[in-house]
Amino acid sequence: MCIKYMLTFSLCFLPLETCSKYDVRIENGFLSESAFTYPLNKQTEYKCKPGYVTADGKTSGLITCLQNGWSAQPVCIKSCDRPVFEKARAKSDGTWFRLNDRLDYECLDGYENRDGRTAGSIVCGQDGWSDKAACYERECSIPEMDTYLDAYPRKETFKVGDVLKFSCSQGRIMVGADSVQCYHFGWSPKLPTCKERKVKSCAPPPQLLNGKGKEIHKEEYAHNEVVEYACNPRFLMKGSHKIQCVDGEWTALPVCIEEERTCGDIPDLDHGDVKPSVPPYQHGDSVEFSCREAFTMIGPRFITCISGEWTQPPQCIATDELKKCKGSILFPTEGKPSYKTEYDHNTNKSYQCRGKSELKHSICINGKWDPKVTCKEEAQIQQCPPPPQIPNARDMTTTVKYQDGEKISILCKENYLIQDAEEIVCKDGRWQSIPRCIEACVISEETMRKHHIQLRWKHDPKLYSKTEDNIEFVCQRGYRPVSPDHTFRTTCREGKVVYPSCG
Template sequence: MRFKSCFFFLVMMNSGKLFAEDKFCDLPHVENGRIAPYYYSFKGYYFPMRKGKNLSYSCAAGYTTETGTQEGRITCTVKGWSPVPQCYKKCTKPLLEHGIFYGTETYFKIHEKLQYKCNQGYHAPSGGTEDTLQCQSDGWSSQATCTKKVESCQVPELHHGSYFTTQRELQVNEALLYKCDEGYHTAGGNATEAAVCLPHGWSLTPKCSKKTCPSLGAIEHGGFYPVKKIYEEGDVVHFFCEENYSFREFDLIQCYYFGWYPDPPVCEDVRNKCPPPPLPPHARISADRRTYHSGDRVRIQCQSEYEIRGSGEIQCEKGKWTSPPICLEIQQNCTSPPAIKNGVLLGPLLPSYTNGDSVEYGCQRYYILDGPSTIYCEQGNWTEQPTCLDPCILNVTDMNSNNIELKWRQEELIFLHGDLVEFECKQGYKFLHTTETSPGRTRCDRGRLKYPKCVFQVPVEKCDSPPSIANGALTLPPLTQYDNGSSVQYSCSDYYFLQGSERIYCSEGQWTSPPLCIEPCTLSKDEMEKNNVLLESFYENQVYFYHGDYIGFYCKQNHFGAESGATLFQVQCKRGQLLYPRCVERRK
């Protein structure tokens, strides 16, 4: 009995020791980022980690941590990793035409907002003159645009879908109904949707998109689950290998809107050879070759300023390496942080800085910070400090010599790095012949500005009054004479279909071709009675139909189509002509 008590006491002591050294945190998953590849290769050795251990992770290109940095640091706690490692899409100040932003910042952190205002005569997507964007985990909450108020909307080309009308232009507040082909979805994620023409354009531009990934082929020496013919966005596929085979990296992939990521893995034979030996952070190997067999040994050495913990030699055994050592930092302090041109050190100001300390920088007025605003002390050296990019100061002499002036008046002739500057030619001058759509636009680049050039404009011949068209007229009373480049707009009489461009232009004394007004079809009750057909209820009380419209008819009771035998018909209006279907009485 006494022996059993002692045994129980020893087991409890041993259990208490294990509990005190309990491990809490598994290998973290960092979407759009990762930790050092070394930790993935030796997951079983490092994880789970004990409380108080730190781990660094880095975000992929175009992503940052929530604080706006490229790298983050997390700590293992009893509740898991803190903070949870996350990488967000970095928000960069977008381009904006016909409007201005409030504020001069270039980069934005998650949840930060950016407000802008549109120029007179232009509207934001909300319909007002101002709107606000917010930096979210996948980019800006919406697109910053300023569009000119319109009176009608052109029907866009639609792939993988069809419209319920043949009209090519709709007026403001009119709805455009469309549907997508099987396997595709509308801009709002539905099979059928209606887009409304608003003063600033379509409420949601018609578009049909696919949200599936291709099927996966067979995996040599392995397999995967689940197996589907079609995978939808968000689906995750897990892979597994046969005995004596293993993956080099990830064992799962996911279906995104752009396809599979990452690529499907490959099962490699690990029976008689090992992969290249793992290289712990801040370490190097004594020799390196492509192939290693069971029994091969490799010595690992730490870099300077790091000390080794564990055996410095690893061995290949049955396709796997024995546990490698760890290289721990030899703590070193940093001197005062470096100064930057046209910038200031915001602090904190200390006599000396220990490993892991940080300081923050800012730029003088009109200068833009390029690089991380915060730098860190790492083993006696500061991480790379940022720079302050110069603004552009307009030179009035250069503007006069190029015969240009600012398109939008402002008090100060100073633009920040990255700002878009828009010029226009002085009266009597024009831009040099160029293929650019907006030759007057240029961008401030680190204090340098490339000025566009305007030359004297030779007067061109004017146009007389525009031609008249049948069944249509100009939207405004005609003038006796028009300048080169001027335009006029036509409209057709009620129910007449406008074919061609509604707007023509004066080009060197000649007008471009005017449109045609195609007559509508007029419903004839005599023809309907003569052919024993009735009008579908959808078209009830409608007498006139546009060229190209379809009209639905059906046979009277106890009648059927004389040619086809059908009872329902769709007839198209073609240039004022309507070919009525003919129904005959069913014989008893």
């Protein structure tokens, strides 16, 4: 029809042969090239202004001149780059964020943000991030103390990890922990008190469900006396394994929980054999090794299954290859100078330090003395204060101090999940690797029925989800989403879940 009439009409249905620069409107961006027209199939680059990105998060994109015009209308959206974190870590691994996106962060141990919290959020706005993702070193102030309680060292403020020790004046008796430690949640355990009157003794300690006390055989226990507990096989202890009599009352009992994790195959031992045993290997189970003829065992004969992992196995070393130990000038002279003598594996030697009456003993183990032969005064190993009562953890109140290297397993309250390590460790006089007990999300079966939804991957109505874990739902059979743009993937935030709806 265009051919039949005027030429101007014949052009109306012909495809374009060029694209115009003026047909592209890029808000917050521009075309890289300066040309005004572009031939058919020509591809050109556009760039976004600083602080803006393309829909896929890049600083530039490509469009193509097609017969019907440009292939797409370029879009540059406001963005924020991943911020620099100061003594904090992000809860998301994204590298760029859209306008109004929220980024959650948490402070490193011992730090807090300006609001005095250990976690916070910042929002991507037109002028960048709403605040700095920064945390600052947390401190503990001098606590309120009993009138007769003396504390040292004396300082105005204490950093996280600092230990405060106590003594009572005027001959009074201390009741409670004699030292406390500064944590990100404050001082712990509770400060002691000083009593003038005589302290009370305790009745026999309570029984432990799925465990037992060691050497409980008395009718009365004195103030500060300690009793130690152990769990039955297949049960794992949570909390302090020692309780103490404090003015007539015992401190909190630990808890023995069934450990479902089992150990896999017994590790192989070169030149050795394991005595017959029957899997599965539960928590607390042990197996015994032996070395073949002409080989000697170095290390413990037994290994034990602990929370799904075997302890370190021994070694079998050829007996004729065992290393000798060098002598020491501290050993008594036996003919030739003792430091020129070599001693066979398993040799036990005694020696005495100048000015000391007691004998010290050491045994040669494959070329090394155990313990080390020395008369130097070793630095006194510092004890740790009684372990802390971590917020939202099961009651772990105790006044017993712990030795370097000792560990305590933490158990959170119901509906709380442990974050980071499950054990705290006594090291250099301080408790380290302090975990957090964070509120979990409990997926309600009743709420899911009400919204006509179900979990996509798991069908346990008591699913506990850690913060930032993805939780996915789907509509039950015969139902559809109430809102097409409603997300069916959500996260656990402060123990709460936003449920989608189907109808």
